[in-house]
Amino acid sequence: MNKRMWNDVYFNQDVPDDVIFGLVRNSYDLIVAKLTKREREKLLHP
Numbered sequence: 838m839n840k841r842m843w844n845d846v847y848f849n850q851d852v853p854d855d856v857i858f859g860l861v862r863n864s865y866d867l868i869v870a871k872l873t874k875r876e877r878e879k880l881l882h883p
Contacts, residue, residue, distance in 0.1 A: 846860065
């Protein structure tokens with residue numbers, strides 16, 4: 838896996854939890870958007 842676009846985020850430090858949750862959600866949404874319709878449906882109905 839190419840890690841050149843990865844960021845380090847440390848919990849309980851300078852970054853508020855809501856920002857961390859937003860970053861994780863954004864990353865998830867970016868990945869899901871690249872999945873096929875069938876793969877997205879599997880996420881909803883495993």
